[in-house]
Amino acid sequence: MQVQKTKHIEALTTNYAMAYAVKAVDVDVIAVYPITPQTTIVEKISEFVANGELNAELIHVESEHSALSAVVGAAATGARVFTATSSQGLELMHEVLHIAAGMRLPIVMAVPSRALSAPISIHGDYSDLMNARDTGWVIYIAASAQEAYDTVIQAFRLAESVSLPVMVSYDGFLMSHTVEPVELNDEEEVRKFLPRALRPYTLNPKRPVTMGPLASPDWYYEFKYQQVLALKEAYKVAKEVDSEYGRRFGRSYGVVETYRMEDADYAIVAYGGASYGNARAAADLARERGIAAGVVRVRLYRPFPTADVLKALDSVKAFAVVDRAIMFGSPAEGPLYKDIAAAMYMHGIDKPALGVIHGIGQRTIYVEDMYKIYTMLRENPRKEVVFMGVRV
């Protein structure tokens, strides 16, 4: 095992980076359906297939419900599969999200995140992903095109290791349509990292099995408990896969990423590219102005990396969680905030924690906004949810 020497760097949007990762992985079946801001992923994949660069079957489905259903069928048959969606598409898939996880199928899906109707908005926030967070899928949220590319490759390894479907999400538009330099791996090396695993149970007339049976109250709970265990296992395996990927390709991220947290008194916890980037810039600004500020980014969102998040926040005096989604009517409207609050409560930790809702429907999050959060934490550390950037 050695770090790759020759570098192949392309200027790519995150969406195109996803397509390049899919090509490198040698995916067999891809369900294609347009929805903004995901569409350019499947456009690029279609180009690869049309040019003979990717030997895959494209299924041009008539809806996202069928997109996920088709890859469920293909994955059950033993194929390596991929699809992508956003927003209303993820909502239309929702029924099948649970089924894909319950059937323990290694599906990888890209989700450049987008706001939900009504009113209709094509712009980014994480309302779509957060509605899917408890469906039994592994969920990554990437913060750069490079990381998204690397994460798709890691996602296939993880999915095939623990028999769970995996979503790779990132900011709609702010990442999906933003060009960044992306170092592409040698495709031969990617295929060595992802050997064709022999899955014991697939649809094959030589080895007939019944998939998707009816489970009575005597059995159903055991199936569901096995999913709980599989997600716990995925927490461990995700770290191993990330480490091995780092050894092979020279890039790894951990499940939680931190910035200037070594001596930080105040932290912003965030996910996705825009929030993380602006929070880092704000932390730099805050430190220039005398606040010991840092940032914690949750990269693996499901299974929730409780131990890593708690460790990262161990020594701060107060922290804020920036959520780009609203859980209406919830005791705290930010989904990540609720996760961290629950994790801390269960571990007997009581710290001032500010919930910040921002970036809804791609409302601009300014660095100054993030800086203001640090000042709020220092001046009046408290437990409260604030809606930032909105006209009230």
Add this chain to the structure above:
Amino acid sequence: MKVYYKTLKDLPREELFAPGHRMCAGCGAAIAMRWITKTIGPNAIIANATGCVEVTTTPYPETAWMHPYIHVAFENSAAVASGVEAAIKALRRKGLWDAGDTKVVVIAGDGGTYDIGLQSLSGMLERRHGVLYILYDNEAYMNTGIQRSGSTPKFSWTTTTPVGTAVRGKIQWKKDIMGIVMAHRVPYAATASISHILDMVNKIKTALEYTSEGPTFLHIFAPCVPGWRYPENKTVEVARLAVETGYFPLYEWDHGKLKLNPPSNAHLDKSKRKPLKEYLKLQGRFAHLTDEEIAELEKELDAYWEYLGKLAQL
């Protein structure tokens, strides 16, 4: 259709639909499943929509299916089968498929086909997947307890179209699912009835072989004892009368040509059809019908036959 079987003795003896399932005594769909599985042979993958057949055949940890079988949800069996077919193609191309010429077969009820599954069926047909889609039609949502579907015939009693003083059974006509499928210009689509087994198994085999060209479709008439309210020993008789009265004509659509099959090929002449009343009177779901209502059904049936006659001349 091609005649693969001259008598039932020509069919494989091997049974691929195991006993012990929980289908009702006299279930028409169960009869269909036995002949379907036998005829398609072991080298096939079955995708089943949610419905009576699905819940009664797969009570974990048991299964009646000796084929590789997948059930995902109610409305998406055609999409699932599209994925299975695409996977076999891709894996074969990469040298990763070891089972040879594996066929893909969907089994879905009328709710899963006429109503909630119509979109995914249309998508599968339009994309020309090499899949045989078999609809077993018992004319209502029987699994959930006899609710009206797009396939339920006019005036029929169901639990959501009760016979009351203001409304008497279903108000609308049965949807023409074959017309919808044929409009997709599939290579082959046919109707069949569990009462006419030789006709049915030859159509199953013909449709299966045509999947090398694209999607094929079978509409199999499968009476339901509790839903139609007739004695459980009358299933085949009810199905046969449906054909003999012209209520459910046997025909096939083979590469753009419509052909009526025996005995329906004689039924363009109305005098050769048994009176519709003979079919209706066996069933409790039609017990409330007045002579006027029966006359209305007959009139509509005549119009349908006129339409079929025109199609047969194309």
